[in-house]
Amino acid sequence: MTPAARVSAAIEILDRILAGEAPEPALTNWGRAHRFAGSGDRHAIRDHVFDALRRRASWAALGGSLTGRGLMLGWAREAGVLAQVFTDAPHAPGAAVSPPRAPSETEALDCPDWLAPRLRADLGAAFVPTCQALQHRAPVFLRVNLARTTRAAAALHLQEEGIATREALVASALEVTAGARKVQASQAYAQGLVELQDAASQAVVAELGALKGLRVLDLCAGGGGKALAMAALGAEVTAHDAAPRRMADLPLRAARAGARIALTDAPERLAPFDLVLADVPCSGSGSWRRDPMGKWSLTEAKLAATLALQAQILDRAFGMVAPGGVLAYATCSILAAENGVQVDAAMQRHGLVELGRRQFLPGTEGDGLFIARMKRV
Numbered sequence: 001m002t003p004a005a006r007v008s009a010a011i012e013i014l015d016r017i018l019a020g021e022a023p024e025p026a027l028t029n030w031g032r033a034h035r036f037a038g039s040g041d042r043h044a045i046r047d048h049v050f051d052a053l054r055r056r057a058s059w060a061a062l063g064g065s066l067t068g069r070g071l072m073l074g075w076a077r078e079a080g081v082l083a084q085v086f087t088d089a090p091h092a093p094g095a096a097v098s099p100p101r102a103p104s105e106t107e108a109l110d111c112p113d114w115l116a117p118r119l120r121a122d123l124g125a126a127f128v129p130t131c132q133a134l135q136h137r138a139p140v141f142l143r144v145n146l147a148r149t150t151r152a153a154a155a156l157h158l159q160e161e162g163i164a165t166r167e168a169l170v171a172s173a174l175e176v177t178a179g180a181r182k183v184q185a186s187q188a189y190a191q192g193l194v195e196l197q198d199a200a201s202q203a204v205v206a207e208l209g210a211l212k213g214l215r216v217l218d219l220c221a222g223g224g225g226k227a228l229a230m231a232a233l234g235a236e237v238t239a240h241d242a243a244p245r246r247m248a249d250l251p252l253r254a255a256r257a258g259a260r261i262a263l264t265d266a267p268e269r270l271a272p273f274d275l276v277l278a279d280v281p282c283s284g285s286g287s288w289r290r291d292p293m294g295k296w297s298l299t300e301a302k303l304a305a306t307l308a309l310q311a312q313i314l315d316r317a318f319g320m321v322a323p324g325g326v327l328a329y330a331t332c333s334i335l336a337a338e339n340g341v342q343v344d345a346a347m348q349r350h351g352l353v354e355l356g357r358r359q360f361l362p363g364t365e366g367d368g369l370f371i372a373r374m375k376r377v
């Protein structure tokens, strides 16, 4: 496919997404209906689509409409390639283009209007750089399985397979600088030497301190990224999730990593634990680079429901912490209401003692995450 034909494909897929189809099925369905597209084409189209979703407000303004065509016009104008792409040539988008509109301040930052005042109040001087960080692709990070190898040895192994890396935020983290698409087919990955995991997510686990020999409950384990990282640090991990199917791959991932993780649908029966991690469902605002639709689909009502659920999960988690043990609360959010405010309220409700808290903002070092540790007295 020509570069312009790839843009035409992205326009078609973006229109489906704007009409309500989720991005992944929209991309898969397009691929099935256009078997002639090679993997290079599909990757390029996918990049166009996700870039446009991250830049939805600013590119729609620059392109003159919130449509697939408007978004890609906005991209072409910003990239200075309008005349090369919108040409009327076979398979290229048509040449008749709508005029641009100057984006408002929040549109220029691709921040939803309703959220901007709240985020600005929460982040202060970090508001603008954080919004700008969310406009771009996230770096790819790996967690080195330190139970199996060293970071230097893993980097060498990956290099031999054409995957270049450099050291990142914490001792277990590598950033992939070339060959990211080869990771999941690599021997290093198959042998459990590395896992895909954001560097700030790894840093959150590092913030938990020494875990060796501790009985740990991961109450919202999901795919098990943090459960695996805690197991690699020597914790005896039990994993639970309200949606057990989300943990479906966890036994396989644990086997690959040489880790033992017990799954349970009734964690209360195994309580108390030395440490309970509540990595709660959240707005996902710290990882909107990876899930740009999340940014545009969040509403006040959804946020309020999420806040109520977080408080409920915190209360449940507290009930399973041994006296003297630790309750850890994590989100991938950058909103104070989901982080510090939630933790302050839980400490008051349960007489917990704070051991520390840390907010990571999205940027070159990883996603935006929050972690707080509280001691049960």
Ligand SMILES: C[S@@+](CC[C@H](N)C(=O)[O-])C[C@H]1O[C@@H](n2cnc3c(N)ncnc32)[C@H](O)[C@@H]1O
Residues within 6 Å of the ligand: 219, 220, 221, 222, 223, 224, 225, 226, 227, 240, 241, 242, 243, 246, 279, 280, 281, 282, 313
């Ligand atoms: C942020 S994700 C967890 C990510 C995971 N810990 C990781 O590091 O890969 C939150 C998880 O909480 C689960 N969840 C939602 N409500 C819950 C509840 N009431 N109790 C336990 N888990 C819940 C969701 O199914 C989801 O998998």
